[in-house]
Amino acid sequence: MKTIIKIDPMTRIEGHLDIEAVIDNKKVVEAKSKGTLYRGFEQILTGRNPIDAVQITQRFCGVCPTPHAIASSQALDNAFGVMPPDNGRIIRNIMQGSNYIQSHILHFYHLASLDYYRGPDIPPFVPRYEADYRVPETVREKLVEHYIEAYQIRLKAHELCAIWSGKMPHMASITPGGVTIIPRIDNITTSLWRLKELTDFIDNVYIPDVITVGQIYRDYFQIGKGCGNYLSFGLFDLDSEPEVTKRKRFFQMARMSKEKVYPVDVNQIAEDVKYSWYDSSSHKHPRQGDTTPNPDKPGAYSWLKAPRYNGESYEVGPLARLKIAYETRSNPKINQLIDETLNKLQVGSDELCSVMGRHIARALECKVVADEITGMIMQVKLEEPVCVPHQIPDSGEGMGLWDAARGALGHWIEIQNQKIARYQAIVPTTWNASPKDDKGQAGPIEEALIGTVIDDTNNPFELARIVRSFDPCLACAVHLAEIGKSEKTFRVI
Amino acid sequence: MSLKKSISRREFMRWAAGVPLAAGMSVHFFPRLAQALEEAVKEYPLIWMQNSTCSGCSVSVINTIHPSIKNVILEQVLPGHQLILSYHGTLMAATGSMSLDAARETARKYQGKYVLIIEGAIPTKQEGIYGYIGEEEKPITMLQWVKRLAPNAMAVLAVGTCAAYGGVSAADPNPSGSMGAQEVFQMLNINTPHINIPGCPCHPDWFIGTVAKILLYGMPKEKELDQYGRMKLFYGRSIHNRCMNRDYMDEGIFAENFGEEGCLLELGCKGPFTSADCPVRLWNGGVNWCIAAGSPCIGCTEKGFPDQHSPIYQRR
Numbered sequence: 001m002k003t004i005i006k007i008d009p010m011t012r013i014e015g016h017l018d019i020e021a022v023i024d025n026k027k028v029v030e031a032k033s034k035g036t037l038y039r040g041f042e043q044i045l046t047g048r049n050p051i052d053a054v055q056i057t058q059r060f061c062g063v064c065p066t067p068h069a070i071a072s073s074q075a076l077d078n079a080f081g082v083m084p085p086d087n088g089r090i091i092r093n094i095m096q097g098s099n100y101i102q103s104h105i106l107h108f109y110h111l112a113s114l115d116y117y118r119g120p121d122i123p124p125f126v127p128r129y130e131a132d133y134r135v136p137e138t139v140r141e142k143l144v145e146h147y148i149e150a151y152q153i154r155l156k157a158h159e160l161c162a163i164w165s166g167k168m169p170h171m172a173s174i175t176p177g178g179v180t181i182i183p184r185i186d187n188i189t190t191s192l193w194r195l196k197e198l199t200d201f202i203d204n205v206y207i208p209d210v211i212t213v214g215q216i217y218r219d220y221f222q223i224g225k226g227c228g229n230y231l232s233f234g235l236f237d238l239d240s241e242p243e244v245t246k247r248k249r250f251f252q253m254a255r256m257s258k259e260k261v262y263p264v265d266v267n268q269i270a271e272d273v274k275y276s277w278y279d280s281s282s283h284k285h286p287r288q289g290d291t292t293p294n295p296d297k298p299g300a301y302s303w304l305k306a307p308r309y310n311g312e313s314y315e316v317g318p319l320a321r322l323k324i325a326y327e328t329r330s331n332p333k334i335n336q337l338i339d340e341t342l343n344k345l346q347v348g349s350d351e352l353c354s355v356m357g358r359h360i361a362r363a364l365e366c367k368v369v370a371d372e373i374t375g376m377i378m379q380v381k382l383e384e385p386v387c388v389p390h391q392i393p394d395s396g397e398g399m400g401l402w403d404a405a406r407g408a409l410g411h412w413i414e415i416q417n418q419k420i421a422r423y424q425a426i427v428p429t430t431w432n433a434s435p436k437d438d439k440g441q442a443g444p445i446e447e448a449l450i451g452t453v454i455d456d457t458n459n460p461f462e463l464a465r466i467v468r469s470f471d472p473c474l475a476c477a478v479h480l481a482e483i484g485k486s487e488k489t490f491r492v493i
Numbered sequence: 494m495s496l497k498k499s500i501s502r503r504e505f506m507r508w509a510a511g512v513p514l515a516a517g518m519s520v521h522f523f524p525r526l527a528q529a530l531e532e533a534v535k536e537y538p539l540i541w542m543q544n545s546t547c548s549g550c551s552v553s554v555i556n557t558i559h560p561s562i563k564n565v566i567l568e569q570v571l572p573g574h575q576l577i578l579s580y581h582g583t584l585m586a587a588t589g590s591m592s593l594d595a596a597r598e599t600a601r602k603y604q605g606k607y608v609l610i611i612e613g614a615i616p617t618k619q620e621g622i623y624g625y626i627g628e629e630e631k632p633i634t635m636l637q638w639v640k641r642l643a644p645n646a647m648a649v650l651a652v653g654t655c656a657a658y659g660g661v662s663a664a665d666p667n668p669s670g671s672m673g674a675q676e677v678f679q680m681l682n683i684n685t686p687h688i689n690i691p692g693c694p695c696h697p698d699w700f701i702g703t704v705a706k707i708l709l710y711g712m713p714k715e716k717e718l719d720q721y722g723r724m725k726l727f728y729g730r731s732i733h734n735r736c737m738n739r740d741y742m743d744e745g746i747f748a749e750n751f752g753e754e755g756c757l758l759e760l761g762c763k764g765p766f767t768s769a770d771c772p773v774r775l776w777n778g779g780v781n782w783c784i785a786a787g788s789p790c791i792g793c794t795e796k797g798f799p800d801q802h803s804p805i806y807q808r809r
């Protein structure tokens with residue numbers, strides 16, 4: 001007998017998302033990932049002054065405004081023909097690094113971890129659904145303590161960002177051509193000491209906690225594999241090469257398919273809309289894409305489009321970045337860190353492509369990033385320029401490619417009469433939570449759900465764990481119904 | 494379904510400073526609430542609805558330092574006063590319909606006694622189909638949630654500029670027909686007392702300050718609010734009047750390009766048209782604020798944000 005499960009809504013993610021899964025004989029045979037909020041940013045941006053994009057696009061996401069500010073600034077750098085001086089480049093990297101740390105810590109403790117242990121018995125920790133909470137009491141007490149501590153720690157990461165950006169969320173001090181903040185010696189010292197506190201927490205609390213949860217939920221290294229393709233646009237500019245695809249980056253721009261790494265050809269990216277509530281034409285490169293909403297479109301089920309690379313779905317995020325780094329051995333320290341951790345866990349590198357693997361990848365990346373920006377802070381040069389002046393051209397085009405904490409992010413701008421003529425963005429969750437494409441291929445989260453064995457259809461916590469491991473930036477729904485009859489819905493979790 | 498108890502008395506003492514909970518007490522929806530009646534601790538259930546929002550206001554509010562977010566959600570935020578966060582999509586443990594049942598249950602049980610917090614603008618085009626949270630027979634739109642929850646709340650707090658006035662979510666051409674709470678209340682004839690706490694995002698001190706005021710002194714009097722429904726305490730004076738760059742302005746030193754010293758007026762600063770206490774309160778634990786980072790005030794606490802302040806980086 002086939003059954004449809006809906007989680008309605010899925011909480012502890014950022015934004016609004018629904019998941020629907022068809023279950024046959026305890027196994028997920030089909031899954032639908034549905035974005036349930038349309039905000040219309042592309043339309044809002046059209047006709048505005050191009051530079052305003054840096055502020056408006058940050059409001060896509062209050063958890064990670066930083067990458068939007070940076071990707072839009074890069075698109076404008078590109079369209080205006082300017083490149084930030086070293087200080088500008090480095091300070092943008094520091095802002096981004098601190099946002100990664102904030103986002104990763106928030107994700108593990110405050111969004112995901114409550115799937116694995118019971119919190120205190122007061123709201124917002126109750127009510128809670130029943131699941132196979134397996135952590136022993138002593139571990140549970142520690143995790144709850146760390147949940148609280150993590151609130152205070154992530155706040156330090158926000159402070160670290162604000163030291164350079166003016167405020168967080170929503171940064172002030174970024175502009176095409178660089179940044180606006182004039183660095184002072186006290187910015188450097190106070191940043192380093194905050195980073196020290198953050199690094200202590202990551203090394204001594206965050207990573208050990210993820211490893212502990214990983215050991216207890218070892219089976220989750222087998223669950224939620226995903227599509228097996230990985231894409232990253234790269235992170236941290238190390239030089240000032242004007243062509244963004246050729247720029248040297250700490251995490252390089254690359255993609256991985258069937259365990260092999262390839263360069264990224266941006267022209268291979270297209271967005272399908274057959275199953276999205278848009279009347280826009282399908283299979284368009286984001287540079288030509290348009291956005292005409294139609295909430296009544298037959299067959300459609302999501303406000304997200306379906307981006308594909310060369311017709312295939314790609315997972316983006318910490319796992320993608322780390323897999324590419326590991327495979328290319330671009331940084332021996334990363335390989336060593338991954339090997340050590342896999343050893344401790346007694347799992348193979350292939351098992352990283354899983355629910356627990358994503359949590360592990362996020363935690364390890366958090367450490368790598370914290371170390372990296374510690375070095376960068378020392379490279380900031382007082383008395384040197386932070387930006388170059390820019391002029392808005394009559395017309396032009398620009399592209400910004402960058403990796404947000406949750407994965408590959410692209411911004412594309414077209415300018416006419418010194419105004420925004422077209423603006424399109426593909427955000428990480430659009431890759432991960434995309435609906436089916438024109439050919440009917442599932443998106444990465446959908447793919448990760450398919451095949452999952454659901455122990456108890458009245459309590460399908462497995463699905464919630466899979467979805468949250470992707471750190472989707474959107475609230476969810478799982479419905480239960482018997483196929484072939486009129487939809488009978490059991491509200492279960 | 495059964496919800497198992499899982500807390501020791503010692504632990505609870507730690508979280509709930511001074512408000513003990515009998516260990517082994519069976520937990521239904523809100524165990525603390527039942528107990529509060531006995532102990533005369535006033536408890537205020539909060540339902541926090543996230544609508545068309547980037548969640549930045551939630552992220553900002555959890556940045557509160559003194560009190561910490563732990564003090565705010567797990568302890569008596571003020572002696573004898575405790576907030577109970579019954580529903581918050583991003584922070585609560587429950588998921589699926591159980592999470593929404595918590596909101597429904599609170600609204601039913603504590604009619605006229607809960608505080609509704611609205612974050613984000615409310616899409617209204619085509620009856621609000623552009624944004625929904627959960628489903629019954631059909632998707633439940635954010636607009637329907639407001640209709641259900643706002644009329645019976647003790648008070649409504651519109652947190653952030655989107656919730657207060659529409660903000661970026663309602664920026665021209667406003668494709669989803671989004672509106673701030675005030676406008677939706679007018680449209681629907683909802684008369685629940687409400688306060689705006691704008692900002693993109695809302696500063697944690699503005700939120701905690703407004704809440705504390707309500708807990709200790711009740712809803713602010715009319716004279717304590719400005720014409721935009723904000724507490725004068727936080728929004729009563731302009732950015733420009735207390736700006737650190739006033740000396741530059743008085744001396745005629747204006748920055749012509751970003752990264753230069755000087756008043757930022759020529760680079761589009763909206764400080765003269767914006768009311769908030771950022772220059773003295775500062776952001777993120779006092780480490781910085783927009784203008785100290787060399788960036789103009791973009792007017793994020795104002796009703797006209799962003800449209801009336803656009804182009805953002807041009808002198809108005």
Ligand code: SF4
Nearest residue numbers: 733736756757762764
């Ligand atoms: S920087 Fe802005 S707020 Fe400050 S003095 Fe100049 S115009 Fe006024």
Ligand code: SF4
Nearest residue numbers: 771783790791792793
């Ligand atoms: S200085 Fe202006 S833009 Fe910055 S937070 Fe305050 S009101 Fe908003």
